[in-house]
Amino acid sequence: MDEPATSVRLEEDALGTRLIPDDLAYGIQTVRAVENFSISGRSIADIEGFVAAIITIKQAAARANRRAGNLDGRIAEAIDRAASEYAGAIRRADFPVDIYHGGGGTAANMNVNEVLANRASEILTGRRGPDPVHPNTHVNMGQSTNDVIPSAMKMALGGELAALRATLTGLVEALSAKEEAFAGVVKLARTCLQDALPVMLGQQISGYRAALERQIVDLAGLEASCLRLPLGATAVGTGFGASTGYRAAIFDELAVLTGKRYDAEQDLFDALQNADHWVHVSAALKATALVLSKLSADLRLMSSGPRAGLGEIVLPAVQPGSSIMPGKVNPVMPEMMMQVAFRVIGNDATVTRAAEGELDLNVWEAIILEALSESIRLMRRAVPLFVSNCVVGIAANVERCLADASGSLALSTALAAIYDYPTASAIAKHAATHGLSIRDAAIAQGLMSEAEAALLFGDVSAYTDPERTERLIAHFRAGRRT
Numbered sequence: 001m002d003e004p005a006t007s008v009r010l011e012e013d014a015l016g017t018r019l020i021p022d023d024l025a026y027g028i029q030t031v032r033a034v035e036n037f038s039i040s041g042r043s044i045a046d047i048e049g050f051v052a053a054i055i056t057i058k059q060a061a062a063r064a065n066r067r068a069g070n071l072d073g074r075i076a077e078a079i080d081r082a083a084s085e086y087a088g089a090i091r092r093a094d095f096p097v098d099i100y101h102g103g104g105g106t107a108a109n110m111n112v113n114e115v116l117a118n119r120a121s122e123i124l125t126g127r128r129g130p131d132p133v134h135p136n137t138h139v140n141m142g143q144s145t146n147d148v149i150p151s152a153m154k155m156a157l158g159g160e161l162a163a164l165r166a167t168l169t170g171l172v173e174a175l176s177a178k179e180e181a182f183a184g185v186v187k188l189a190r191t192c193l194q195d196a197l198p199v200m201l202g203q204q205i206s207g208y209r210a211a212l213e214r215q216i217v218d219l220a221g222l223e224a225s226c227l228r229l230p231l232g233a234t235a236v237g238t239g240f241g242a243s244t245g246y247r248a249a250i251f252d253e254l255a256v257l258t259g260k261r262y263d264a265e266q267d268l269f270d271a272l273q274n275a276d277h278w279v280h281v282s283a284a285l286k287a288t289a290l291v292l293s294k295l296s297a298d299l300r301l302m303s304s305g306p307r308a309g310l311g312e313i314v315l316p317a318v319q320p321g322s323s324i325m326p327g328k329v330n331p332v333m334p335e336m337m338m339q340v341a342f343r344v345i346g347n348d349a350t351v352t353r354a355a356e357g358e359l360d361l362n363v364w365e366a367i368i369l370e371a372l373s374e375s376i377r378l379m380r381r382a383v384p385l386f387v388s389n390c391v392v393g394i395a396a397n398v399e400r401c402l403a404d405a406s407g408s409l410a411l412s413t414a415l416a417a418i419y420d421y422p423t424a425s426a427i428a429k430h431a432a433t434h435g436l437s438i439r440d441a442a443i444a445q446g447l448m449s450e451a452e453a454a455l456l457f458g459d460v461s462a463y464t465d466p467e468r469t470e471r472l473i474a475h476f477r478a479g480r481r482t
Contacts, residue, residue: 009129022128025094027114027135033107037098044108045095047373049156052087054112056155057148057231058139059083060253061246065141067253068245075138078120085119099370104363105149113139142246144234146272146361151229153369155258157281158226160376165219167383168212168288174391175209178202186461187312187401188408197413198405198460201312201396208295215288222281229254229262230271236360237269275355275362278372282351285344285375292379292386293341296334299390303331312401316393333390340382347371405460411438414456414463415447418476423447452476 008019011028018028045051059080066076086094094115097107113135120133133139140148182201189196189204231254232247234240239247247264254262265271305311321330350371354364362368409428415438416424431441439457442448448456456476462468 009127011130025091025115025118025128026096026111027118027130029107029110029135030097030114033097033101033111037101037107039098039100042099042370043092043095044097044099044111045090045092047099047156047369048377049159050108050152050369050373051090051095051112053152053155054109054148055083055087055090055116056254056257057143057151058112058116059087060250060257061142062139063253063256064246064249065243067249068243070243070246071138071141074124075120075133078123078133079116079139081123082116082119086115099366101366102363104145104361105365106145108366109140109145109148110135142234142242142250143231144241146235147230147233147268149365150271151231153278153365154226154229155262157369157372157376158223160373160380161219161223161226161281164288164376164380165216165223167380168216168219171383171387171391172209172212172216174387175205175212178391178394179205179209182396184461185396185398185401186405186464187396188404195404195408195410197410198408198463200461200464201401203464208291208298211291211294212288215284215291218284218287222284225277225280227260227262228265228271230265230268231262232264233268233272237272239268269360272361273357273359275357275365275368278351278368279355281372282348282375285372285379286348288379289341289344289375292383293338296337296341296386299334299394300331310404311397312404314395314397315390318389331390333386337382337386340378343378344375347375402460406439406457407437409438411457411460411463414469414473415442417473418456418480419447 007022009022011018011020013028013032015032018031020027020031024031062071062076062079062083065071066073095111097111101107117130117133117135117139118128120139121131122128124132179202182205185201186198187201187204189199229251230237231250232239232242234242251262251264254260299313299315302310302312303315306314315331315333317329319330319332321328321332348371351368354368354371355362357364409431412424412428412431414424415427427438427441427445427447430436430445431438434441434444436444437457439453442457443450443453456472462472
């Protein structure tokens with residue numbers, strides 16, 4: 001037996017008519033977009049918060065247009081109800097437009113317009129279709145793709161920046177705990193990958209913690225800048241098609257729906273033409289990624305070995321490190337974190353190129369959105385794993401750290417402060433040539449007695465505290481004068 005034919009509806013757009021299966025929530029323009037842009041396997045529904053933001057704009061617009069007397073109350077109420085239903089559950093299958101699509105986001109905007117129009121018509125009449133609720137005439141009233149899409153981007157990415165800040169705060173807290181735990185662990189600092197003066201391991205970790213705190217502050221500022229939207233600009237910034245009543249009400253309605261106070265961009269022409277705001281966002285994400293990569297790379301170096309490397313710290317063993325070498329354990333979590341950073345850095349190049357635009361509209365917002373969203377998503381997912389599987393379990397090799405710090409030729413810096421640079425250089429050279437510590441070389445060369453050398457070099461942690469160092473050097477300088 002032949003299977004029953006699927007019921008269809010006839011829809012029309014500027015290019016003609018199409019029969020659309022009744023079980024599709026979207027309409028003719030979305031069907032065309034799906035046919036034209038099957039590229040990445042990722043749809044607009046895969047961008048965190050993006051479709052939800054467009055839906056919220058449509059819901060606020062329906063309310064604003066009703067208040068302004070532009071939209072029939074029954075139709076406005078049906079759109080409002082449809083938006084509420086979809087806001088609670090974004091069904092990916094209903095928003096299939098590929099994130100890689102042309103037209104400055106028209107396909108994405110129309111996908112949402114059609115879904116809400118069809119559901120609103122269904123609420124009013126029991127059937128889908130552009131009658132009595134039309135996706136352009138009613139759902140898109142007072143709007144254009146050109147002001148809706150950048151507004152939805154700001155709403156979605158502003159929320160994502162807030163979530164990323166919370167994630168980074170978790171890493172800061174973990175680093176702060178390690179900073180405190182390792183406050184008394186003296187180790188050798190390294191500059192140009194060569195031995196330098198001693199530091200506390202906690203002091204070194206404080207540098208990573210402070211850098212991340214700075215990124216969090218920068219991200220908070222950018223999150224706040226996402227509260228200015230170009231709604232009311234419509235197609236080119238003139239506001240054509242958006243009534244005065246609508247423009248006055250849209251931001252009030254958004255505040256009711258979101259709990260956030262959004263405001264209009266200061267210059268709507270600038271808001272449509274230029275995308276440098278996203279360059280700033282991307283730069284902040286790149287800076288954050290670089291801090292994460294630096295931290296991860298340093299953990300790899302500090303844990304290298306364990307017998308033939310630096311071996312200053314031990315990272316948690318989360319999986320075997322080799323398919324052929326038993327006992328090998330690799331720093332896989334820092335390596336994962338670094339690869340995420342590499343991707344974020346690459347995405348920044350994409351955003352930079354796409355932000356150029358031309359004339360009265362930047363049409364590359366889809367790829368800007370995808371790049372920024374991916375950068376945030378990757379860091380949001382990677383950082384908690386990095387924290388739980390690596391940072392919280394870092395252990396210090398206290399004996400190794402102390403031995404390396406005590407044997408550094410850079411301790412000759414203290415001799416330079418007490419005597420002079422040439423004298424200290426000669427002691428350092430003697431120590432290097434004969435395989436001695438600076439302490440033993442100073443004694444062997446007759447510069448200091450054993451007691452003096454013990455006082456100056458016996459506790460190298462003194463060199464990590466400027467006040468202790470100053471007192472120690474002052475003591476020896478005073479002794480030389482007498």
